[in-house]
Structure formats: structure tokens, C-alpha cells
Amino acid sequence: MRFALALAVLAATLPAHAQNQWVLAQSTLTWHVTHPMHEVAGTSHAAKGKGTCAKGECNFLIAVPVNTFHSGDSNRDLHTLQVVRGAEFPMVMVRTRLPQSALTSPTIRANLEVQLAGQTAHYSDVLLHRTQHGNDVEITGTIPATCSDFKIERPSFLTVPIHNEIPVDFDVLWRPE
């Protein structure tokens, strides 16, 4: 009887414990650059992330090496790496803190802290969409990043610089650990 009770308690606590730790299973991050003559996007699938929940609050961190973004043109990718000082600051990092209760909502408003090019920018109330896939949770959204947020000198073509806005779309799949 005691053994059965112990098993029942263990079974009840395991899922709860599992959802205290999240790991990034899949990711697609895409930056967009607009120039009057060009519209270019660069994508990376190399992000890694972790989420930890304690006392009703969850902290998430996603990081991705800058040099893993590919736009289909190696020259452009090297230029991108240069302007975002990707050799000096090789990682892009996104942090957020959410109430654990928000993780079950289909839409989440998050405050994001983004580190890029040696600068840190904060984005408030970024809308995230959540979709449940079995145990996994897919989160999609767009970070409304701009070049000026990170003191990035805007590259120009024919003396016309790219637009200041460089939104980053993300589609990440979190898995309970």
C-alpha cells in the first residue's frame, strides 16, 4: 500500500518537475533587411536555449552564433558579420522572464532583452504565439529590432542605406526536459 502511494506521489510530481526545465528542440530565426533595391533575409537553425522555472516564474535564454545566419550569399553574410561585429561578439542572446502561468496561454506578451553587437536592447510587450504539439510548445513571434538599437552602422548600396528596421522572426520549439 505504501509502495503504491509512493508511486502515485512520484507519478504526480514527475510531470510538474519536468515542466520546470525546458530545452530548445528546434529553431528558425530569420532577420529581414530592406533596401529600396533589395529585400533580403538570413536564417539560422543553430540556436540553443534553455528555460528554468522556479517559484512561479520562468527564465528563458536563447543564444545563436551570428555566423550561422545564411542569406544565400556568402559575401553578404560576411558583410553582415562585419557590421554586427560578429567576430568580436559572436553570439546573439535573447532573454525573457515570464510568469509560469503565462506558458499555457495561446498568446503571451513578453519583455525581451536582446544582446547583439556588444549592445543590449529591451523590447516590451512583444507578442508571442503559442501552439501545443503534444508535450512540446511552439512559440512564434517577431522581435522589432532596429539597427540603431544596437548601434549598427547601416550598410548602404548605391549610397542608399538599408532601412533602420531589421525585424527578426523566430519560430522555436520548446521541449520539457
Added chain:
Amino acid sequence: MSTEATVRVFALVFWLQEQAAVLRGICPGRGITLTASLLLIPFLTFAQSVSHPAATDAIFSSSLLPSAELPDAPAPPRPQNAQTQQQKPQQNNEPTLGDLGFTPAQTQANAKLQARLNKRTHMLKIHQTLGLITLAPLAATVIVSSGATPKHSHTSNGTVIEPSSSGVDLHAALGSTTAVLYGLTAYCAIAAPKIAGVKPKGAIRLHRDLVWIHLPGMVLTPILGGMALDQENQGEKPHGIAAAHSYVAWTTVTAYAASAVAVSWPIHWKFWEK
């Protein structure tokens, strides 16, 4: 000199080094140490003659050198190559970069690579600018080329009208200008630092591959033009390889223009949109 006095003298040496570094805006170095040592001579003499510790206390007392009034010491320089990104203090079980399993090579800063990238971009910007400037004399050379070739009249006798010498000279001058600018443009691309492990991919490949057409074309065109001019001056119609001057020139122009478009591809004309 007592041990305490020695320690205090060393402390003073360091403090003077810091002051000198702050004043000169540089980090403490050998020259500063020498300056500080020279400045210390009176203090050293004083320290040796002091018999009562209270006297040295008076020199270094906080009333004489209040710490709040002292400027901050300059921060020591951080070795760039050993620097790793992030290092935000962990709070409330916040995950850190170290938890994610990236290799040190992925997270470590590389100042040398950044310097190479900066130089590469700088040289390629010049390459781009010169390449676009070169388009102007190139187009002009093509436009004035009609004034540098003999014209056949449509009359029954088929008279050949020789080009004016000024027309030929203008064509040759513009062609030479194009060749010089082209050479400078090419130099900037060739001399730009290469980044190891990066294979050309995308539109840049076509841009680079077209070099094999317009580079020999840019060398051959003036040579063939000169040969054709010599033959015309001798009263002969351009023949042999010299007769290919205009064909080689047009191939070069087409390849050069395609190269410029390729590196800009895909082009979306959206000037009317914000």
C-alpha cells in the same frame, strides 16, 4: 627603513603611477615608473629619516589624501582574444550561455578576425565605388566609338569616310581611363583579406566567375583597338584578330554590366515604398 614604511612607499609608488596614467590618459608603464621613482626621491629620503611612525601616518593620512577625492584608477585592459561574450551574473536560476553547450570556439571573441572583416569591408566598399565609377567612362567609350570607326557611304561608289583624329583620340582616352579604373577596381577586390573557410556562394559566385570574361576582355580590347588603328593608318581595313576589336569590346561591356547586376541581385525596385 622599517617594513611598514617600505610598504607605504610602494603604495605611494602605485598611487603615483595611477595618477600619472590618469593625467596622461595611458596605462601605467615603464616610463611612468621612472617618473614616479624620481618624484619619490624626497619621500624616500623623508621615509629613511623618519623615526616615529606617526610622521609617516601624517603623510598618508586620509585627511591629506582623502580617498573620495582620488580619481578612479584606469581599468586594466582586457585581453581581447581571451574574452568570451555575455557573462551576465546568474540570478534566480537564470540559464546562462554556459548552460547551452556551445563550444568555446563559438563563444570566444576574435579581435583579429574582426579586424580582417573590417579591412575586407573597407576594401570592398572602395571596390564597389570604383566599379560603379568605371561604368561611366566605359559607357562613354562605347558611345563615342562610332566617331572612331570609318563609315561607308550609302552611295553607289561606296566611299569610305575616315574618322576624325579627335574622335579616335577621345575614344582611346576614354578607353584608357576605363582600363586604369578597372585595374584599380580589380586590385581592391584582389587585395581584400580572404576569410578562411568561406566558400563563395550565391550571386557573388557569378560576379566572380564573370571576371574570367571581362578581365581578359579589358586587356585585349585596347590592344586590338591599337592594332586596328595601326592598320587603318596604313590604309588597310582592319583584318585578322584586330577586326575582332568591337566584338571583344562588346563582350567585355556585357560581362562587366552583368557582373555589376549579379552582385546586386535580386533587385526589387521599390523606391515608391517606404
